[in-house]
Amino acid sequence: GQQVQQSPASLVLQEGENAELQCNFSTSLNSMQWFYQRPGGSLVSLFYNPSGTKHSGRLTSTTVIKERRSSLHISSSQTTDSGTYLCALGGSALGRLHFGAGTQLIVIP
Amino acid sequence: GPKVLQIPSHQIIDMGQMVTLNCDPVSNHLYFYWYKQILGQQMEFLVNFYNGKVMEKSKLFKDQFSVERPDGSYFTLKIQPTALEDSAVYFCASSLTGSGNTLYFGEGSRLIVV
Numbered sequence: 001g002q003q004v005q006q007s008p009a010s011l012v013l014q015e016g017e018n019a020e021l022q023c024n025f026s027t028s029l030n031s032m033q034w035f036y037q038r039p040g041g042s043l044v045s046l047f048y049n050p051s052g053t054k055h056s057g058r059l060t061s062t063t064v065i066k067e068r069r070s071s072l073h074i075s076s077s078q079t080t081d082s083g084t085y086l087c088a089l090g091g092s093a094l095g096r097l098h099f100g101a102g103t104q105l106i107v108i109p
Numbered sequence: 110g111p112k113v114l115q116i117p118s119h120q121i122i123d124m125g126q127m128v129t130l131n132c133d134p135v136s137n138h139l140y141f142y143w144y145k146q147i148l149g150q151q152m153e154f155l156v157n158f159y160n161g162k163v164m165e166k167s168k169l170f171k172d173q174f175s176v177e178r179p180d181g182s183y184f185t186l187k188i189q190p191t192a193l194e195d196s197a198v199y200f201c202a203s204s205l206t207g208s209g210n211t212l213y214f215g216e217g218s219r220l221i222v223v
Binding site: 031043094 | 140142153154164198206208211
């Protein structure tokens with residue numbers, strides 16, 4: 001079955017609003033990464049966060065292992081934040097990642 | 110941050126021909142990966158490679174696929190022969206250790222098989 005589920009599938013925000021993206025997983029993990037996929041397709045690594053909370057500018061990632069979830073919070077969204085956000089779960093010693101289907105974010109001015 | 114380079118960025122090829130996708134991983138990394146993303150679909154794992162060997166591969170890694178990394182050169186994905194369903198973006202990634210570490214991805218190689 002699907003190991004990594006992301007919600008919502010898509011989200012439309014007015015510029016300045018905050019976003020909360022969720023990632024739920026059904027297996028144990030030894031790594032969790034959040035990526036931003038640009039409209040052109042390239043991937044940008046946002047966070048490596050297997051547990052706890054990490055901050056980077058307007059982004060915050062929180063992973064709670066025992067609840068099998070990770071979230072990505074975007075504060076004060078900007079139009080340049082538009083794109084697809086992917087979470088990926090690593091559960092093997094070899095580093096293989098299982099990706100979620102992504103959340104497509106559209107920020108309108 | 111660390112960069113993974115992929116060549117070519119895109120290629121159009123006739124069905125049945127061979128294609129080689131090249132990846133220059135982060136210089137001190139030891140684990141290498143290929144992922145496949147069909148347009149509008151989920152990113153899917155193909156294969157990982159360590160110490161000169163395929164360690165793990167998925168069902169998507171067909172017999173027509175092969176990977177290698179001759180000493181000091183690119184980590185390559187070869188498809189021979191190509192099929193229409195091979196059309197996708199192929200992403201290379203590398204990592205210092207197999208687990209517990211960030212995977213760094215390249216920009217992808219867009220392959221179109223006609």
